[in-house]
Amino acid sequence: MAKENSLPRHIAYLLFPRRCCYCGKVLPPHDEACGECLAAVSRIEQPACPHCGRAAQECVCRGHKNLYTAVAAPYYYEGAARKCIRRLKFSGKTACAQFLAREMAISARSAFGQKAVDIAVYVPMSKKEIKARGYNQSRYLARAVSRELSVEFGDGLLVKLYETRAQRTLKAGERSGNLAGVFDVAEPGRIRGKTVLLCDDVITTGATLNECARMLLLSGADEVLCLAAAATKMKNR
Numbered sequence: 435m436a437k438e439n440s441l442p443r444h445i446a447y448l449l450f451p452r453r454c455c456y457c458g459k460v461l462p463p464h465d466e467a468c469g470e471c472l473a474a475v476s477r478i479e480q481p482a483c484p485h486c487g488r489a490a491q492e493c494v495c496r497g498h499k500n501l502y503t504a505v506a507a508p509y510y511y512e513g514a515a516r517k518c519i520r521r522l523k524f525s526g527k528t529a530c531a532q533f534l535a536r537e538m539a540i541s542a543r544s545a546f547g548q549k550a551v552d553i554a555v556y557v558p559m560s561k562k563e564i565k566a567r568g569y570n571q572s573r574y575l576a577r578a579v580s581r582e583l584s585v586e587f588g589d590g591l592l593v594k595l596y597e598t599r600a601q602r603t604l605k606a607g608e609r610s611g612n613l614a615g616v617f618d619v620a621e622p623g624r625i626r627g628k629t630v631l632l633c634d635d636v637i638t639t640g641a642t643l644n645e646c647a648r649m650l651l652l653s654g655a656d657e658v659l660c661l662a663a664a665a666t667k668m669k670n671r
């Protein structure tokens with residue numbers, strides 16, 4: 435007689451094989467990640483710099499403060515995490531958001547300590563950008579993070595009013611000017627007096643997060659904390 439449950443489990447594995455959470459390669463049933471990715475995971479150890487989110491040896495801000503109180507991320511934007519974020523961003527692998535959000539929530543708890551977050555929001559894209567990609571990857575991240583941390587999900591609260599030149603095409607000094615007045619808060623009443631967790635996929639200079647934080651604070655938020663899936667290293671910028 436067949437062992438109880440062995441057949442359904444076997445069929446389930448054939449239908450939904452276990453995949454590497456970073457690159458998507460099919461794995462043996464009990465593994466979480468493939469050997470190649472595990473060897474190429476570049477984590478940001480806590481405590482890291484609260485102003486730029488990098489560990490001390492990679493700090494890019496030299497203590498320069500932003501409008502948000504602190505920023506944290508679980509990974510550097512390279513190796514396995516870069517693969518995973520690119521699968522989320524360019525291949526529509528929205529399941530990657532669940533995995534990344536678990537790691538982001540761990541970083542948030544460790545970096546922000548006892549600070550209680552009230553609501554999670556995300557860096558918005560313009561209508562044209564959403565039409566081009568079909569979705570906003572940061573929305574998936576924020577929604578999954580809000581579930582991990584059991585906080586309200588502020589879907590559509592931050593809006594991007596018009597197109598801008600891609601930040602990566604600009605020099606560091608041009609980035610904040612490119613964004614002035616681009617973002618707005620749709621329902622200020624929902625963030626008034628609250629601690630807002632602002633989520634994004636990758637933090638580079640922090641100019642986008644800073645501009646979003648400006649609008650959240652102008653609209654009455656008490657404090658803004660930022661959480662990204664990864665932070666670039668200086669040499670990768």
Ligand SMILES: [Zn+2]
Pocket residue numbers: 454455456457458459467468469470471472
């Ligand atoms: Zn892998």
Ligand SMILES: [Zn+2]
Pocket residue numbers: 483484485486487488493494495496497
């Ligand atoms: Zn720093």
